[in-house]
Amino acid sequence: MSGLEVRGLTRTHPDGSGRRAVITGLDLDIASGQSTALLGRSGCGKTTLLRALLLADRPGPHDTGTISLDGAPVRAGSARRLRAYRRAVQYVPQEAAASLDPRRTILEQVARPLRTLGIEGGARAHEERAGQLLDELDIPRSRWSSRPHEISGGQAQRVAIARALGPRPRYLLLDEPVSGLDPALRRQVLALLAALGAAADPSADSASSAGPASPAEPDDDPASAERGAVPAPAERGAVPAPAERGAVPAPAEQGAVPAPALLVVSHDLAAVARICHRCLVMDQGRIVEDAPMGRILTSPAHPATRALRDAVPDLPA
Numbered sequence: 001m002s003g004l005e006v007r008g009l010t011r012t013h014p015d016g017s018g019r020r021a022v023i024t025g026l027d028l029d030i031a032s033g034q035s036t037a038l039l040g041r042s043g044c045g046k047t048t049l050l051r052a053l054l055l056a057d058r059p060g061p062h063d064t065g066t067i068s069l070d071g072a073p074v075r076a077g078s079a080r081r082l083r084a085y086r087r088a089v090q091y092v093p094q095e096a097a098a099s100l101d102p103r104r105t106i107l108e109q110v111a112r113p114l115r116t117l118g119i120e121g122g123a124r125a126h127e128e129r130a131g132q133l134l135d136e137l138d139i140p141r142s143r144w145s146s147r148p149h150e151i152s153g154g155q156a157q158r159v160a161i162a163r164a165l166g167p168r169p170r171y172l173l174l175d176e177p178v179s180g181l182d183p184a185l186r187r188q189v190l191a192l193l194a195a196l197g198a199a200a201d202p203s204a205d206s207a208s209s210a211g212p213a214s215p216a217e218p219d220d221d222p223a224s225a226e227r228g229a230v231p232a233p234a235e236r237g238a239v240p241a242p243a244e245r246g247a248v249p250a251p252a253e254q255g256a257v258p259a260p261a262l263l264v265v266s267h268d269l270a271a272v273a274r275i276c277h278r279c280l281v282m283d284q285g286r287i288v289e290d291a292p293m294g295r296i297l298t299s300p301a302h303p304a305t306r307a308l309r310d311a312v313p314d315l316p317a
């Protein structure tokens with residue numbers, strides 16, 4: 001089976017003198033090219049699931065389950081296999097700015113992981129690619145030699161996205177990509193992710209153009225509209241347009257920004273409705289609903305989904 005596959009995942013965390021199950025027997029399939037939202041209220045286990053998908057934590061004695069990529073189980077054991085997995089599955093953490101290395105320049109933040117992940121090409125090729133990505137994500141060249149504390153929060157978010165896109169991953173996992181951003185930056189990052197999602201998922205209409213989420217993203221702030229008007233990569237040809245993707249350009253022939261499948265963790269249905277075509281809802285460590293975004297917006301089935309939907313008052317019935 002191709003794609004990312006989770007079977008029987010159980011994860012526990014320390015709780016008092018024992019351990020508490022936070023994820024219990026979870027199954028999940030994410031095909032290449034699918035943009036998927038993972039929603040759920042605080043504490044339901046979303047970050048724990050993302051960390052499991054990233055092999056970020058050593059499983060505890062009671063933790064079970066397998067994660068496979070294209071049918072091959074992945075384990076943290078071998079450094080070579082782990083690197084190969086990390087090239088395929090990349091991550092943008094919730095505190096993107098804090099995840100940047102304070103000692104390194106913006107260009108190095110993006111170029112260096114290409115070396116550590118064993119991406120082909122030397123330092124010069126890696127810097128070229130990093131520069132291409134920073135250009136695509138609208139980081140001014142005058143900032144490339146800056147340190148993270150010298151750029152804005154929105155720029156840091158885009159640098160973290162550039163860093164994750166560097167190895168041309170097949171999957172991009174994002175943890176709350178717009179929480180804490182001001183409305184203008186939120187629009188900008190959402191436009192970028194919507195373009196990536198549309199490029200990765202050419203069979204589906206752009207969720208951002210579907211309309212339902214628009215009322216929750218008011219365009220009433222001229223400054224916001226102006227800053228949000230940073231052209232998304234798809235509009236500039238960096239991400240292959242959906243129709244062009246049928247021609248299956250080899251990754252090296254694509255623009256600087258490839259089109260990975262997105263898995264976007266959020267509390268915020270209005271935000272992910274603009275980006276994702278499939279929606280998973282988690283509650284108490286389980287996936288309680290898995291449906292197309294349109295159905296989640298119009299006829300949520302599970303009480304946890306209804307609560308998330310009702311929290312966005314301006315969505316049309």
Ligand SMILES: Nc1ncnc2c1ncn2[C@@H]1O[C@H](COP(=O)(O)OP(=O)(O)OP(=O)(O)O)[C@@H](O)[C@H]1O
Pocket residue numbers: 013014015022040041042043044045046047048049267
């Ligand atoms: N390292 C840890 N040690 C102990 N308990 C933890 C740890 N990490 C998370 N938990 C607990 O596990 C549960 C799930 O946490 P998790 O961060 O996965 O939830 P979440 O859905 O991502 O929440 P949020 O939306 O608030 O980020 C919570 O009850 C949390 O307190």
